[in-house]
Amino acid sequence: MTLPPGLLISAPASGTGKTTLMLGLLAAFRARGVTVQPFKSGPDYIDPAFHAAASGRPSVNLDSWAMGPARIAGLISAAEGADLILAEGSMGLFDGVAQKGETGSGASADIAAMLGWPVVLVLDVSGQAQSAAATALGFAMMRPEVRLAGVVLNRVASPRHEALTRAGMEAVGIKVLAALPRRASIELPERHLGLVQAEEQPDLTRILAEAGSFIADHLDLDALRAAAGATIPATAPLKITPPAQRIALARDAAFSFVYPHLLQGWRAAGAEILPFSPLKDEAPDPTADLCWLPGGYPELHAGRLAANANFLQATRAFAAHKPTHGECGGYMAMGAGLVDAAGTRHEMLGLLGLETSYAKRRMHLGYRLAETLSGPAKGSRLRGHEFHYATILAQPDAPLAHVTDATGTPVPETGSTRGLATGTFFHLIAEAT
Structure with a gap:
């Protein structure tokens, strides 16, 4: 089964703005009439519900520690009929466990490499400028089989801050896909297991619409879509035995x-x-x-x-x-x-x-x-x-x-x-x- 191309949204660490970017992209593409299939790398129940609300399609978890290659190849068939795939990573791009499981350590990088999706790296550049390029370069070189599509500079303080940070990225050959200023009105509240659930967010429709407009104003959606990589062919989903009828x-x-x-x-x-x-x-x-x-x-x-x-x-x-x-x-x-x-x-x-x-x-x-x-x-x-x-x-x-x-x-x-x-x-x- 031939599927649309894809990208994986990741970051050096949690709390950098991956989910905000992911939801903004899903809402922005949907507003343009582009059908996007969302996925979530790693064990997470909460983010996929937000993905579904923003994209209009159920989001599916992919996990390199808990799932074998045949299961993952079957699950990505959920993207059939879509125009683009966007997957959200968990924690930092290379964060996983020491002992590998079915196909990897559970790191988002495993999924990107396995499925052919270049990485969009979200960088929180608050408190730094040119030095952010060193982080980006390290991520670009860490695993040769993981391709970096470019970076999104998040929490940019001013035009001067943006210019200095872009100069650092240009010096090391890293493409800047977008520079995002702070926007408190689209931040989602959290509790002890992560974000407050989508179904408990009375203002979710407004937040998603505003996030979509915000991302569309600061990021070239056509250029991002062009950076997507070819997805491996999907197979029929593996059968799962239910616990009862x-x-x-x-x-x-x-x-x-x-x-x-x-x-x-x-x-x-x-x-x-x-x-x-x-x-x-x-x-x-x-x-x-x-x-x-x-x-x-x-x-x-x-x-x-x-x-x-x-x-x-x-x-x-x-x-x-x-x-x-x-x-x-x-x-x-x-x-x-x-x-x-x-x-x-x-x-x-x-x-x-x-x-x-x-x-x-x-x-x-x-x-x-x-x-x-x-x-x-x-x-x-x-x-x-x-x-x-x-x-x-x-x-x-x-x-x-x-x-x-x-x-x-x-x-x-x-x-x-x-x-x-x-x-x-x-x-x-x-x-x-």
Whole structure:
């Protein structure tokens, strides 16, 4: 399958303006009638929702640590029918883990090299001028198979600042694609796991429109499009085995972290997804074969969840007879109690004995390889990641899996199993090949 050319938007580090540029480009091209397929490199649930809002097309995650080449080649088929591909990187361009996974270290550079996409490097040039060229030159030379299309100078203070920075880039032969001044009105609010979710942004339409106009005013969209590189041919997406035929899926602001490629794979295999909202005190469909509580932000809504008697009682009744699984936030909701940031304990579903607390937050972040120890999928090897700030106060049930980090070191977040209830802090990305 022949696909449109693509570019990868990256940077030396997080917080430099990748997402602002990405959303502005998606909105600007869409306003011009150019169909752009967005992708996100790395494990991220939040940015793809913004991509979808800006482009009008679902964004798909690509991950070189958790996915094999056949899976990635199948997932990029989502770009069929588009005019251009834009992928947003995560962290810095070359940031990944020491031990390689399926096709790489998880670095955005792996995806760029594998798929043929030149890199647009976003540089925060506040506090420097010609010296930014040294950074750009280093990135251009780090990996010969990763091509640099050019740089976007971000947070430029003045015309003089821009001229000096451009002079440095010209001296080392780096192309400047755009120079962007600060624009506070298009910055997106953040919380502890990243940006505040797209569905929680009442001003999102205005922000996207303004970001699109801002980028179109400061960047030559035709020149950027011409810099895109040919994409490798796509293949048919690999089949994904759904956990059940009819899946009751919690879906609202408290439970929203599900990778789009998993849902698409489940549906492609014939599974039926039955959404319900715990925040609206809704119950899982009793005709479903399995209930799935994804990750999200139950800690921000713990009091409301604890007061929603219909959700609690119906989910407990469902779990007494049918499998119920929770990932990260869903795992915490399946536990006995959750202590919020203010130190107040809220009673949760009690399907597992897990007790968690946000009163003393500590970040848990990294890739995970899990081998399941029980259940019908016992012995399965799964790749995923963990990202949360909860502290485990008690995890008394039998472990669900043997879990290690990317270096092979065991981690204590093994998940739990009790009866038909299972849960884990581990977010599934793909089966290990």
